[in-house]
Structure formats: C-alpha cells, structure tokens
Amino acid sequence: MRASVGLLLAVTWALPAPAQEPGPEEAQRILESFAGGDTLARRAGARSLLTVVGREDLRACVLLAADPDVRVRRTLIEICQRPDLGSHEVDWRASILTDLAQADPAQIVRTESLAALGVLEGVESTSALARLARTLPAPDRASAARALAVSRSGREAVAALVQAGLGSASPSERTASDVLAELLDAYGLGLVDRESRPLAWEFEPMVGALNHPDPEVGQAAVAALGRMVARLVEKGDGPRALHTMEALLRAGLDPVLVHYHRARLAFYPAGDPETAVAAARALAAQAEEVEGVGARELPTGAARMEQAHEGVVRRGKAWLMRARYLEGLGQLALGDLDASEARLTEARSLANGLRADRWDQGGTELQELFADDLFHCALVEVALVIVQLERGVSPSDADLLRGLWRAYRNQLGTQLLRAGLPVNRAMGTPQGAWDSLLDSELSPYRLLFTRREMPGLGIEEALDLQARLGRALATLTPDEQPGFEPLPGLDREAAAIVADPFPRPWLMAILERQLDQIEDEQYRLQGVMARGGGSGWEVQESNLEYLENLARQRQGVLTQQALLLSDPDALRRELRLPATQALWLARDLREEGHAAQGRILALRARDDLDRVGISNAWYFVGVERLVRTDLVIGSCYTDEDEPLLAEEALLGAVERLDGVLSRLESRGVSPGALAPFQALQSNALVSLAVNANVRLGQPDRALEYYERAYALRQDEFMHVLLACYRARSGQSVEARRVLRRVRPGPRTWYNMACTYALLGESTSALDMLEHELKENHASEASRNRQRAWAAGDPDLASLREDPRFQALTRKTDR
Structure with missing residues (x-):
C-alpha cells in the first residue's frame, strides 16, 4: 500500500474485534420499568437503551415513539440509525422513522427522523423519502429531499423527482421548488459519477433549472x-469532462458557459491546450456578439452606469476578457510565447477598461463587480509574468517585479473592497494575497501547473517555472512567501519596487474597516437581545458568548492600531497570511520522483514559518500550515527510505495538533470546529503507521498508530482500509460487506486493488490497479514511482507472477 492521499497500509495485522455486546437483561429491565418513570428517569433510560439494547429487544423500543418528552423520542431516532444494526430490521426501523416524520408534533423530531432515513440503507427508506418529499408540507418536504440527496441508494429517486419537477406537463405532478433546490446538486453529481456517460437529454433538467422562475x-x-x-476536475478524467460539456451544450446550456468551462477543463484534467485555445476562441465569438447587441440597446451616461451590473455590455466585455486570457494561457502551453503575450496583453487592456468604470462608487452589487475586475487584473498580471519567466527573464528584473507589484496591489484592493461589503462580514480576518489568487479556478497556476505534459510546457519545465515564480513572489513579499529565498543584489529600480508593496494608509483602512464591522455587529446583537430575539436560555447564552468574543476582537484591533504607530512591519505580518505555494511545489516534486528537492523546500518553508512566528490573529491557520508542511517532510523522508527522520517529522505534526485540539476543547467549541484538525491528525497517524510497518518493520507500532487514526475518522478512505485489514486477517465476508459501501475512484482504486488481491480476486485487483496507474498519475515519473511501490507491496504479492501485473508494474523511460 502507498503513502499520501491514496496511501495504503502494508500491514499484517487486523483491526481489533468489536466490543462484546451487552446481555439483554439490562435492556429488558429498562423497558419493563420505562413507562412508570418521571421525565428525567425516562430520558436516562432512553440514553441507556441507546447503548445496551440488542437486536432481540429492538422492536420493544417502539414505546419511545409515543413518549411525551421530545428528548426521549429523539433518542429513539438515534437507536434506529445505530450503525452496528446493519440491515437488521431495516424496514421496521424505516417505518418507525417515517411515522415520526409524518406525525410528530415537534419540528426537530420530524427533521431528525428524515435525516435518519437518509442514513438507513434499503428500498423502504428510499421510497419513504421520495414519497415524503412529494407529500409533506414545507419545510419538512425540503428536509426529506435533503436526506434523499445524501442517501447512498437514492440516486434513481432523485433523478425521478428532478425530471418530474422540470418536465411534467401537469402542475399537480411537478416537484415543489424547495425540493428541487435541495436535489439538483445530487442529480448533477449522480450524472458525472456513474460509470456510463449520460446522454444530452439527462442534462436538460439542469439547464431548465437555471432558467426556473423561482430564484431559489x-x-x-x-x-x-x-x-x-x-x-469533473476532481475525477481527473479529461475525455469525460469534455464530453459532459458537449452534452450540456446539446441540452441547451448557454454556449458562453459551455465554452468557458470547456476551455478550463481542457487544461485540467484534459491536458489539451489545443482544445483550450479552440474553446476560448468560441467563447470570444459569443462574447463579441453579446457585447455588440448590448452596445446598441443600452443608453449612455448615468442610466448605463445604473444598469451595468445586470446589462449585457459588461457581460460581453467580461467574457471577452476571460476568453483572451484563456487563449493566452493555451498559447503558452503550446509553446507560442508571442501569441500568448499578445492575447494576455489584450486581456489586460479589457480588464483595465472594466476597472476604469469605477463601479466601486455604486451600490453593493456594483462594488462586487468592481472587486471581480480588480481580481481579473491581478490574474492577468501574474500570467504575463509567467510568460516573461518562460522567456528566460530573471525573477529580479524590474519590469517583471513591477507586474507582480500591480498584481499584489489589485488583489489587496479586491480584499479590502470585499471586506467592507455587508454580505461579507469578514470581521477583519487576516488574508493572504497569493493563495487566494493562485488557487482560484482561473489561476494560471491551476491551469498550467497541473502535472500534465503539454506540447510547449513539459512537467519538469513547469516545476522549474513554479520555483522561479516563487522566488519572484518572495522578492516582493518575503514574509508572505515562506520556503522561497528572496533574490539578492537587486538594482536600484527593482529595489524601489519591492520597498513598500503594502502601504501604511491601506493598513489603516483595513483596521478602520474591521472596527466598523465589529461595532456594527455588537450593536445588532445587543438589539436582538434587548428585544428578546432568539428565545431560550441556550440561545441567550450563545449570544452573550458571541458578544464577549466580539469585545475581544475589538480590543485586538485597537492593539493593532497602536502597533501601526510603533512597528508597521510587524503589523503587516500580523494581518497577512503566509502563502502555501512552497507546499504545493514540494508535493509536486515528490510526486515526480524528486523527494529530496521537495523535502528541502518544505524544510525551508517550515523554518521560515518558525522564524517569522505564528500570529495570534491567525494562530489556527498557522498551525495548520505547519502541520501540512510536517506531513510533506515526513512523506519525502519515507520515499527516501529515512524512516526515523520521517517518524520524527510526522510525530511533530501529531504533537502540534494535540496542542490545537486541547486549546479548542478548552474553549468548548463545537465538534464541527474540531473535525478538520482531527482529520489532519488522522492523516498523520496513518502515515506514521505506513512508515512504521513498511520502512521500520514494526507492525505492533503500526497497529497503535492506525487504531488512533481510525478513532478519529471513518470516511470512505478509511472504510477501504478497513476492508483491506479484514481481508488480510481472513474475514472475507466482512471485507466484501465493507467494500460494498465504497465507490471506486481516484482515492480508492489502489486500496481496492490491495483488498481484491487479498481476497483472491485477481481480475478485479488488476482492474483497480490499472485504473490507478492509468488515471491517477499524469507523468511517467509519477507512474514509475507508484509502479515501484506496487511491485514491493506485500498485499499484492499474490499477483506478482501474473503477466498482466508484471506489465503494469514494469518501469518505463521518462
């Protein structure tokens, strides 16, 4: 098994057996005396039943459904969806939950019953949810739809409701709008996730929904x-992605949207810049047509200004700018730098023209559009810098740095403007300029540096280009670009450009805007509490806690204002998040077989973060960055066969997360706030388990790490591992049962190959391994790295004499 996202544990131990189920005596005792108890006693009894009731007494729990206490009835819902019950009495449990969803007087009971039906697996629960989504009144019917959307067995029912909602000629048979709104996401994902390619008519409901009279x-x-x-991007299937866009076009989707997404998807996952250029040109033709119509229809002057946010003139110009931008990137990927620069320069002129309208002087919607204009200006500047770097221009060149300076200022303007919009309520959260820019869907970083071989931009060349871009960014904003060394010896012109990228007046404006937002929120909340809004002591206590938090935030901003007078540079560090470009590049280097280079870059990034320090303003984000850096360092050491150093780095990540989780728990935060850090810690522990077993040869130590990881997370990835461990320990029936819950895909192919191999199903194992090697690796270097891992994986040992396995794992030249 392999490390990283698709990481598998090559261990010879199995998970511990489940704890022995308690005997029936305790459950029977509680049930016999239940009706005679007072409210507190019945609540306590119900909670005990949740733990101790066995399958033989399950039906007796029906008496909880008629209990007058809401908490008791809610506990029955928990009992009905207990995971260890599996398929036992699933139809009866679905019937109980359906009755509660239809008839219970408490809204929370009805809502939780519907959600529980979505968790149960079976025809009865799916049919009930589909029926309830049609027949229940609002808002319960939307809750039924929401549960159906997440049900593993609900996709056919979802499709029927969506198609009926948008295609039925009879109004009485149409699905309600609020139900449709809940189901559309699941319907679209169902089309792209299934094995067979959908037909154009199946996309027609999606197109019809875009033009639905109900705005929801x-x-x-x-x-x-x-x-x-x-x-489609996540799946990494280029042909499937482009086919889907063609089907949407035939289904009637706006050609502008189709050509835009087709151009983006042609870069990644397709890796086809010729198709990107063609789609961008088709988008330009559509945009020019829109712009021409709009220019004739709209008046000039103030009226045009007022209508611009919904008029077609701006729409045409904005799409034309995107088209020229995407074509410019496509030409770069094809190796035609002159054509690339020409198109990107045209895109810059269009973006600057949109910005010149100064719609930031209008209302909220116009300000949002102006923020988009600034953002697009920043994107184009970065793209032009990449062209110059590809031409061989030094990252220390004054003109190149000036382009990055313009990008940085435009992005700062975007963030400053959006922070002040009423819909944002940013509350002065620190931000980083480069991550939000480079990680956007239109970023040249995400479109060009995809680890896909392109005619004019090979993978190795792209890695070098990323490194030179990182150094240029570090030269302009060293504290925001950990891992990259600023270029020394700048000439006078270049030194002047990098002297003050973040001016003091902007710092003051950010702080003033933070204070305004915090004080407005304090005033609003005090008014709500004075009017008695949000009744209930729990709500009032929550409001008081929120007010205290706002007061702390306000005091923090006042402290920052004082810091501005004494040490502006320190305040800049306080307000700006460090970028993660070094981490992205380190991962790519490792995937392409350059583990040592990736480790050196990640170590430098960690040292820079430690040197600058983690601000209290972004403490949790800072620790998360350090943890992810530790994970990359540990993975690189594992690849380099340095298991002790790998363990040291990975244990460092676990210890950092122990501190974060303790700090969060002491504040009494919700489980949802803990979950991201627990997931990270689970990843670190799984990596430690792999390192301990495969590299250190210590399966007992690996078992300890894995048990801790499994306690923190039980998602699809961990379920595959569970199936693998069951198969390895000879529990084939259980392994196959777990496998039925897992959807094959990029995160699970390799894991499933190992499981099938352990189960003796060599054809299925080889099919999964072929998917992994063919579709999960963009280059031969990455594929060869995975081939070597598979060839030595003990879970695949039964396949080693198979000619197909030998062919799949045979290394090829780069």
Whole structure:
C-alpha cells in the first residue's frame, strides 16, 4: 500500500474485534420499568437503551415513539440509525422513522427522523423519502429531499423527482421548488459519477433549472453546475469532462458557459491546450456578439452606469476578457510565447477598461463587480509574468517585479473592497494575497501547473517555472512567501519596487474597516437581545458568548492600531497570511520522483514559518500550515527510505495538533470546529503507521498508530482500509460487506486493488490497479514511482507472477 492521499497500509495485522455486546437483561429491565418513570428517569433510560439494547429487544423500543418528552423520542431516532444494526430490521426501523416524520408534533423530531432515513440503507427508506418529499408540507418536504440527496441508494429517486419537477406537463405532478433546490446538486453529481456517460437529454433538467422562475431553484442550479464541474476536475478524467460539456451544450446550456468551462477543463484534467485555445476562441465569438447587441440597446451616461451590473455590455466585455486570457494561457502551453503575450496583453487592456468604470462608487452589487475586475487584473498580471519567466527573464528584473507589484496591489484592493461589503462580514480576518489568487479556478497556476505534459510546457519545465515564480513572489513579499529565498543584489529600480508593496494608509483602512464591522455587529446583537430575539436560555447564552468574543476582537484591533504607530512591519505580518505555494511545489516534486528537492523546500518553508512566528490573529491557520508542511517532510523522508527522520517529522505534526485540539476543547467549541484538525491528525497517524510497518518493520507500532487514526475518522478512505485489514486477517465476508459501501475512484482504486488481491480476486485487483496507474498519475515519473511501490507491496504479492501485473508494474523511460 502507498503513502499520501491514496496511501495504503502494508500491514499484517487486523483491526481489533468489536466490543462484546451487552446481555439483554439490562435492556429488558429498562423497558419493563420505562413507562412508570418521571421525565428525567425516562430520558436516562432512553440514553441507556441507546447503548445496551440488542437486536432481540429492538422492536420493544417502539414505546419511545409515543413518549411525551421530545428528548426521549429523539433518542429513539438515534437507536434506529445505530450503525452496528446493519440491515437488521431495516424496514421496521424505516417505518418507525417515517411515522415520526409524518406525525410528530415537534419540528426537530420530524427533521431528525428524515435525516435518519437518509442514513438507513434499503428500498423502504428510499421510497419513504421520495414519497415524503412529494407529500409533506414545507419545510419538512425540503428536509426529506435533503436526506434523499445524501442517501447512498437514492440516486434513481432523485433523478425521478428532478425530471418530474422540470418536465411534467401537469402542475399537480411537478416537484415543489424547495425540493428541487435541495436535489439538483445530487442529480448533477449522480450524472458525472456513474460509470456510463449520460446522454444530452439527462442534462436538460439542469439547464431548465437555471432558467426556473423561482430564484431559489435558479441559484441552486448555478451552485449545482459549479459543483458538477468541480467533480469533473476532481475525477481527473479529461475525455469525460469534455464530453459532459458537449452534452450540456446539446441540452441547451448557454454556449458562453459551455465554452468557458470547456476551455478550463481542457487544461485540467484534459491536458489539451489545443482544445483550450479552440474553446476560448468560441467563447470570444459569443462574447463579441453579446457585447455588440448590448452596445446598441443600452443608453449612455448615468442610466448605463445604473444598469451595468445586470446589462449585457459588461457581460460581453467580461467574457471577452476571460476568453483572451484563456487563449493566452493555451498559447503558452503550446509553446507560442508571442501569441500568448499578445492575447494576455489584450486581456489586460479589457480588464483595465472594466476597472476604469469605477463601479466601486455604486451600490453593493456594483462594488462586487468592481472587486471581480480588480481580481481579473491581478490574474492577468501574474500570467504575463509567467510568460516573461518562460522567456528566460530573471525573477529580479524590474519590469517583471513591477507586474507582480500591480498584481499584489489589485488583489489587496479586491480584499479590502470585499471586506467592507455587508454580505461579507469578514470581521477583519487576516488574508493572504497569493493563495487566494493562485488557487482560484482561473489561476494560471491551476491551469498550467497541473502535472500534465503539454506540447510547449513539459512537467519538469513547469516545476522549474513554479520555483522561479516563487522566488519572484518572495522578492516582493518575503514574509508572505515562506520556503522561497528572496533574490539578492537587486538594482536600484527593482529595489524601489519591492520597498513598500503594502502601504501604511491601506493598513489603516483595513483596521478602520474591521472596527466598523465589529461595532456594527455588537450593536445588532445587543438589539436582538434587548428585544428578546432568539428565545431560550441556550440561545441567550450563545449570544452573550458571541458578544464577549466580539469585545475581544475589538480590543485586538485597537492593539493593532497602536502597533501601526510603533512597528508597521510587524503589523503587516500580523494581518497577512503566509502563502502555501512552497507546499504545493514540494508535493509536486515528490510526486515526480524528486523527494529530496521537495523535502528541502518544505524544510525551508517550515523554518521560515518558525522564524517569522505564528500570529495570534491567525494562530489556527498557522498551525495548520505547519502541520501540512510536517506531513510533506515526513512523506519525502519515507520515499527516501529515512524512516526515523520521517517518524520524527510526522510525530511533530501529531504533537502540534494535540496542542490545537486541547486549546479548542478548552474553549468548548463545537465538534464541527474540531473535525478538520482531527482529520489532519488522522492523516498523520496513518502515515506514521505506513512508515512504521513498511520502512521500520514494526507492525505492533503500526497497529497503535492506525487504531488512533481510525478513532478519529471513518470516511470512505478509511472504510477501504478497513476492508483491506479484514481481508488480510481472513474475514472475507466482512471485507466484501465493507467494500460494498465504497465507490471506486481516484482515492480508492489502489486500496481496492490491495483488498481484491487479498481476497483472491485477481481480475478485479488488476482492474483497480490499472485504473490507478492509468488515471491517477499524469507523468511517467509519477507512474514509475507508484509502479515501484506496487511491485514491493506485500498485499499484492499474490499477483506478482501474473503477466498482466508484471506489465503494469514494469518501469518505463521518462
């Protein structure tokens, strides 16, 4: 098994057996005396039943459904969805939950019953949710739809409801708008996740929803389309992604949107810059047509200014700017630097023209558009800098640094403007300029540096280009770019450019805006509490806690204002988050077989973060950055066969997270706030388990690490590992049961190959391994690295004499 995202444990131990189920006597005693108890006694009895009731007494728990106490009935819901019950009495449990969802007087009971139906696996629960989504009144029908959307067995029912909602000729048969809004996301993901490619007519409901008269449905359709495109990127299947866009075009989706997404997807996952250029040109033709119509229809002067945020003139110019930008990046990937620079220069002129309208002087919607304009100006400047770097221009060149300076200022302007918008309520959260810019969907970083071989930009060349871009960014903003060394010996012109990228007046403006937001929120909340809004002592206590937190934030900003007078540089560090570009590059270097280079870069990034220090203003983000850096360092050491150094780095990550989790728990935060850090700690512990077993040869130590990891996280990735461990310990029936819950995909292919091999199903194992090697690795270097791991993986030992396995794992020249 392998490390990193698709990491598998090559261990010879199995998970510990589940704890022995308590005997039935305790459950029977509670049930016999239940009705005679007072409210507190019945609540305590119900909570005990949740733990001790066995399968033989499950039906007797029905008496909880008629209990007058809401908490008791909610405990019955928990009992009905207890994971260890599996398929036992699943139809009966679905029936109980359906009755509660239809008839219980308490809204929270109805909502939780519907959510529990979505957790149960079975025809009865899926059918019930589909029926309830049609028949229940609002808001319960939307809760039913929400549960159906997340149900593993609900995709056919989701499709039927969506298609009926948008295609039925009879109004009485149409699905309600609030139900449609909940289901569209699951419908779109179901189309792109299934094995067979969907037909154009199956996308017609998505297109129809975009034009739905109910704005709630229209907004949900926009979000669903965005998530569908994001899933195509995540799956990494270029042909499937481009086919999906063609099907959407035939289904009637706006050609502007189709050509835009087609151009983006042609870079990644397709790695096809020729298609990107063609799609960008098609987008430009559509945009020019839109702009021409708009220019004739709209008046000039003040009226045009007022209508611009919803008029077609701006829409045409903005899409034309994106088209020229995408074509410029495509030409760069094809190796035509002159054509690339020409198109990007045109995109810059269009972006600057949009910015010149100064819509920041208008209302909120116009200010949002102006923030977009500034952001696009910054993107184009970075793209032009990349062209110059590809031409061989030094990262210390004054003109090149001036381009990055313009990008930085435009991005600062974007953040400053958006922080002040009422819809944002940023509350002065520190931000970083480079991450939000380089990690956006249109970023040249995300479109060009995808570890795909392109005609004019090979993978090794792209890695070098990323490193030179990192040094240029570090030269302009050294404290925001850990891991990269600023270039020394700048000439006078270049030194003047990097002297003050973040001016003092902007610092003052940010602090003043923070104070305004905090004080407005304090005033609003005090008014709510004075009017008695949000009844209930729990709500009032929560409001008081929030007010105390706002007071602490306000005091922190006042302290920062004092710091501005004494040490502006320190305040800049306080307000700006460090970028993670070095971490991205280190991961790419490791994936391409350059583990030592990746480790050196990650070590330098960690040293820089430690040197500058983690601000209290972004403490948790800072620790998260350090932990991810430790994980990369540890993985690189594992690849370099330095297991003790790997363990040291990975234990450092675990210890940092212990401190964060203790600090959060002491504040009484919600489980949701703990979850991201627990997931990170689980990743670190899994990596430690792999290192201990495969490199150190200490399976007992590996078992200890894995048990801790499994206690923190039980997602699909961990379920595959569970299936693998069951198969390794000879529990084949249990392994196959767990496998049924796992969807094959980029995160699970290798894990499933190991499990099938251990189960003796060599054909399935080789199919999964072939998917892994063919679709999860963009280059031969990365593929060879994985081939070597698979060839030595003990879980795949049964395949080693198979000619197909030998062919799959045979290394090739780069």
